[in-house]
Amino acid sequence: SDVCSSDLTDIPNRYLQLWIRPNVQDVDPHWSYHQFARADKLNNFCNITEKLPINADARLLAGIFAQDYVFELDNNRRYYMYTVTGSGRMSGFGYQEGDGFAIEQESAITINPSSESEIILFDLR
Numbered sequence: 001s002d003v004c005s006s007d008l009t010d011i012p013n014r015y016l017q018l019w020i021r022p023n024v025q026d027v028d029p030h031w032s033y034h035q036f037a038r039a040d041k042l043n044n045f046c047n048i049t050e051k052l053p054i055n056a057d058a059r060l061l062a063g064i065f066a067q068d069y070v071f072e073l074d075n076n077r078r079y080y081m082y083t084v085t086g087s088g089r090m091s092g093f094g095y096q097e098g099d100g101f102a103i104e105q106e107s108a109i110t111i112n113p114s115s116e117s118e119i120i121l122f123d124l125r
Contacts, residue, residue, distance in 0.1 A: 016084070016120070022055040036062065043067055045121060059123040069111045071121070078124045079103035086117025 034051040045061035054060075063069070065086070073079060080102055087096040089112040095101070103109060111119065 014084070016082075018060065020054055020056045020058050020122075020124075023057055024055045027055050038064060041118075043069055045071060057125040061121040061123060062119070063111075063121070064116065064118045065111050065113045066116045067113070070108055071111070072108045073103065073106050074123075075105050075107050079106075079109075080122040080124065081109070082120045082122070084118040084120060086113055086115045086119075088113035088115065088117050 032052050034048075036046055036048070036051070040046045041062050041064045043063070043065055045063040048060040048062050049058070052060075065088075080100060081090060081095075082100045083095045083097055085097050087094070089095065089110075090101060091106070091109050093101065095117075111117070
């Protein structure tokens with residue numbers, strides 16, 4: 001019998017291209033790919049930069065939130081939250097797909113999703 005794999009051409013893909021200024025000079029740019037499991041990100045921030053290192057004092061964190069979540073921050077760093085999908089409230093402010101928040105001088109954020117929310121959190125100097 002003929003075994004055929006499913007046709008993935010009808011499944012939409014979403015790519016985010018991120019640019020972060022490096023903290024070193026004369027380093028060749030590189031491209032890398034790593035697929036993180038849903039379980040790694042469910043109701044938790046997963047540190048993407050552990051598998052995809054960057055030459056910057058920054059971390060990229062990704063999470064999928066279906067329940068309330070509190071994340072502690074270093075109030076000496078800056079953060080930027082980007083909502084990939086979903087909606088809810090972040091520390092009292094409403095968010096929906098495509099929204100972003102700059103966060104400074106905060107010790108924690110609270111995520112209260114009203115629908116399952118995929119969020120990327122940039123931790124920057």
